[in-house]
Amino acid sequence: MRYRNTIKARIMQAKYASICPETGKNIKVGDYIAYFYDSKKAYAQGSKSYEALDAEENAESGYCY
Numbered sequence: 001m002r003y004r005n006t007i008k009a010r011i012m013q014a015k016y017a018s019i020c021p022e023t024g025k026n027i028k029v030g031d032y033i034a035y036f037y038d039s040k041k042a043y044a045q046g047s048k049s050y051e052a053l054d055a056e057e058n059a060e061s062g063y064c065y
Helices: 048-061
Strands: 009-013 032-036 041-044
Antiparallel strands (some): 032 041
């Protein structure tokens, strides 16, 4: 039986350099990204996907800034 990840996406630090598919910005190692497990894509800070996920995670945790 294969392990299924129940989390669809999360914000984390990049382990590898890549390019954001939405903005075209370079993602360096250590930059914060929004990683989506289904599509296996990483979105840079400032992209709409990152901002939407960040707002969703903050709403769930009750943290406001």
